[in-house]
Amino acid sequence: MEETNKSEQSVNPEETPRTEGPAEQANHDSSKETEAKKAFPAVESPEVPKGAEIPEIKPLEKEEEFNEIANAVDQLKAEIQKVLIGQDETLELLMAGILSRGHLLLEGVPGIAKTLMIKLFSKAISTSFKRIQFTPDLMPSDVIGTSVFNMKTSEFQFKAGPIFTNIVLIDEINRAPAKSQAALFETMEEYQVTVDGTTYQLDEPFFVLATQNPIEQEGTYKLPEAQLDRFLFRVKLTYPDLKDEISIMTRFKDSFALRPEESIKPVFSVNDLNRFRSQIEKVHIKDQLIEYIAQLVHSTRNSPDLFLGASPRASLAIMRTSKAIAAIRGRNFVTPDDIKHVAKPVLNHRIILSPEKELEGVTTEQVIDEFLAEIEIPR
Secondary structure (H helix, E strand, O other), X not given: OHHHHHHHHHOOOOXXXXXXXXHHHXXXXXXXXXXXXXXXXXXXXXXXXXXXXXXXXXXXXXXXXXXXXXXXXXXXXXXXXXOOOOOHHHHHHHHHHHHOOOOEEEEOOOOOOHHHHHHHHHXXXXXXXXEEEOOOOOOOHHHHEEEEEEOXXXXXXXXXXXXXXXXXXXXXXXXXXXXXXXXXXXXHHHOEEEEOOEEEEOOOOOEEEEEEOOOOOOOOOOOOHHHHOOOOEEEEOOOOOHHHHHHHHHHOOOOOOOOHHHHOOOOEEHHHHHHHHHHHOOOEOOHHHHHHHHHHHHHHOOOOOEEEOOOHHHHHHHHHHHHHHHHHOOOOEOOHHHHHHHHHHHHOOOOEEOHHHHHHOOOHHHHHHHHHHHOOOOO
């Protein structure tokens, strides 16, 4: 009975516990740790052998490398804007396009500096540049080149066309017939030209910048969907606001004969451009954002407002260009805002409105806004 009373007294919760010694305290802590490991086996840390090196967790990429891209783009904008007033967002999309290895279509009314912008852009990058004026009588050989008979060697030799350059300006692309437009298909997609059964590779980087006037339809040929789909962006330029227009006239009021492109100096070289392109590929994009892009593009294929939805090429274009926009803004990761920023210029020429929506005067941009509002943004 005494032993029973003693055991009851030892576990009596109302009894004030005695102070444990260091050894007893250590044993008590060890038993608690053992019980915790049994209760929560998932949080148990693996044993690390003595002398083993613990690998350091490194970030995906150093921010400094993306700051370099952001600074280079800022310098390019500043250089071009010595001549060009405004168009800050368009210049950013131009840079995102060339970093994403894509081609751009600039659409706008005459006189808003589409051609001038492309000339200045090519001057700010130390690359070769050529301009092709598309006209109704233009032949494919005028673009890609042709085989010429050499009287001395009695052989045909290939004479390269103006498409063999780094940046090519296709001015008024919708003024050439379908056979001349088709000459760009292979060059834009595969970066090569095939003439008389021989394939010639184009130099890297290769970048097509085309312009078209959406208002004047006389003497023009509508671009086929397959041609439009090869453009990464379709950027719609608008009139400058009142403040910018006053600035334009003020800048050129004393220099009527000025050739503005001659004042532009190169900001970075082809080697810098290729290095920036490889860095763009390292920008991180979460799986949730990839699903967000897929849902956005998939919604265009099941909408009663659209006659034709976007292809998987549009999904890849949004992913690539959102990574480029993130790097241009100095980040090594993509955000939903980056995706929203590029969604319209990527999709607006890849979807076709239903006849009912066209009669209502709805634009493709308005439909894209509806898709972006309906799809839940990843957190």
